[in-house]
Amino acid sequence: MTHLWRRYLLWFANEHVNFRIPELESILSMYDIPLRWLEGPSALPYVIAELPSEESVKLLASRSVSLRCAVELWARAKTRDGLHEEMKAFPSERTSSYFSADKSFRVTVETFCKTISQKEKVEKIEEFSYLPIEGPVNLSDPDVILHLIEYYGMEPNNIPEKPYDLFFGRWVCDGSRDLICKLSLKKRRFIGNTSMDSQLSILMANQGKVMPGDLVLDPFVGTGSLLVAAGQFGGFVLGTDIDFLMLHGKTRPSRITQKKREVGESVKANMEQYSCLDKYLDVIVADCALPLWKSSLVLDAIITDPPYGIREAAERIGRAVKPGEEDVEYRISEEHILAGHVPSKVVYSLKQIFHDLLRFAADHLKLGGRLVFWIPIIRSEYQDGSEGDLPKHKCLTLVANSEQVLSAHSSRRLLTYEKTAEVGGSEDTCESGVEGGRFDNKAFRACYFNQLRQSDT
Ligand SMILES: C[S@@+](CC[C@H](N)C(=O)[O-])C[C@H]1O[C@@H](n2cnc3c(N)ncnc32)[C@H](O)[C@@H]1O
Structure with a gap:
């Protein structure tokens, strides 16, 4: 494939900040897309990078729920004059095909962290009147969208008069954030108290690098939110849960407005709702501590949310x-x-759960397959360097570790492991590395409720 490296601005949604880059890296590795950082990961809501083709940018965006949009970056400066100077110096052969008479266009203006009037937007657009655009304006469905973004920082209470940074270029595509809405729990047929929200479920499926035709297992499946996300990306999905009532849709409804469960509420019904019933293999009532699988079972990904013993029994x-x-x-x-x-x-115990999960993953994942799961953390106990205390196994490499803050005291971390070696011999035994009970649920429960009590008083 011939590469046509271009400079792109990748603008992220301002949430789950810690998950952006791991998601991006997972998708790049899924499609084997090379990327050269120009302005790499930072606290800013954007990165600038070179990518080898527009198709690769679109592939990336087709999976990412962290990405808001991707723009082929033509000019970037710290001042308005600087931006126009850079744009005027930009090679015309790079823009001429987009400015031809047969291409309709629109210019959009976005001011990050600042609201401006329509009149001000039009004034900003008019400043680009030197561009040799021949095509007609089409506001609703143009062939080309030119995009101006002004960045006014991240502090809504301290907005500067002038932007810190300005970007101009050609909008290439949006990320896949509409999937968050599509899979929203609000409209889901079967949910429970611990159903994973759609955005995090999709992030987990991306961390698991779920591709069409993959075999994906959630050993603590609950209402199957993670299977729904994996099914959306074409994975064939399987789940187990120890709770018979849960899998048979007979637990108490979790919606305030619902008195009793509807007939047919199930993981299968969820898969049907999102048109991925053909990806549903089954869910089985089983104890994850006593795996029922044949030793020859090979999985592409295991994505799961184990019980912490707070809202559900472990x-x-x-x-x-x-x-x-x-x-x-x-x-x-x-x-x-x-x-x-x-x-x-x-x-x-959590300690045992992680031990069993890692061991199972080492035995049943394909080489390169991924295990993705959450671990609850008391924040004051997790410092830099605590990564060494996370569960580990010789055949699995920790490739991502993203924090979701839950409260002032507690958080959970999404851990992503990749199988990098086959199990072979007694020295491959799992080291849980969780000595001292830090990641044990008794300790977590005690700390969690203790901290809650302290903050109530
Ligand atoms: C946090 S919930 C999973 C929620 C799920 N991700 C969802 O979206 O609905 C954990 C699940 O693990 C199940 N569980 C607890 N102990 C288990 C065990 N030993 N084997 C299998 N499942 C178990 C619980 O019944 C619960 O449904």
Whole structure:
């Protein structure tokens, strides 16, 4: 493929800031798109980079929910005069095909962190009257959109008179933020107390690099939000959950307006709602601590939100023999009581959950496949360098770690691991690296509720 490297401005939505670059990098790696940073990741809502083709920019945007829009950058300056000087010096052979008589056009003006009147916008547009544009204006559906962005900083209470930065170029495409609305929980048929919101579900599917035809598992599937997102990107999806009532749509409804569950509320109904029923394999009532899969099962991605024991029980099958001692291997020896037997459960600690998840992922992911999951954190306990305390496995490499702040005290981190080696031999055992109980749910629960109580008083 011949490369036609161009300079692009990638403008992000101003939310989930910590997830932008990991999402971008995941999508680039998914499609094998090279990128050269000109102004790389920072606290600013944009980056400037060179990409090898317009198609690659469109591919990137077709998956990204962090990206608002991509603009082929023709001029960029710190002052208005500087911007026009740069634009006047821009090679005309790069713009002439967009300015020809057969191409309709429109100019849009965006002032980041500042509201201006329509009259002011028109004045700014008129300043570009030196451009040799021959085509007609078309405001509703133009062939070419020229885009002026003025950046006034990030502080709504301290907006400067003049912008800090100005950008002008050709709008190439928007990101896929409409998908957030399409998959919104507000309109979802089957949701529960812990359903993952659509934006984060999509981010997780992107972190999992889910591609059409991939096999994707959520071992703590709940209402299947992550399967919906993976299904949207063409993944074939599977899930397990220990809660029979959940998978059979018989738990208490979580919508205030709903008294009882509708007939047919299920993960399957959600997949049908979003026209990806053909990607639905099944969901099974099963304990993730006792994997039921054949050893030959190979997955492309595992994306999941394990229970923290705050809003849902974190349990596994087992029997408490006496306090502190659990028999997780218990078996029913008498056949006649097997039918209809409801196994007893014990607490499934986060430490154990991560241990089991990493081990399962190392065994069942393809090489290059990804495991994506959340870990709850007490913020005061997580400092720079705490990454070393995160769960680890020799065959899995941590490739992204993004924080979502939940409160002044707690947050959760989305961890993305890639399988980089095959399991082979006893030294591949999982190291949970969570000594000291920092990432244990007992400790997290205690801290979480303690902090809540302190902030209430
Ligand atoms: C945080 S919720 C997942 C929510 C899900 N992502 C959604 O969008 O609805 C965690 C789920 O794990 C399930 N769970 C708890 N212990 C489990 C276990 N041992 N094996 C499988 N699922 C379990 C719970 O029933 C709960 O539905």
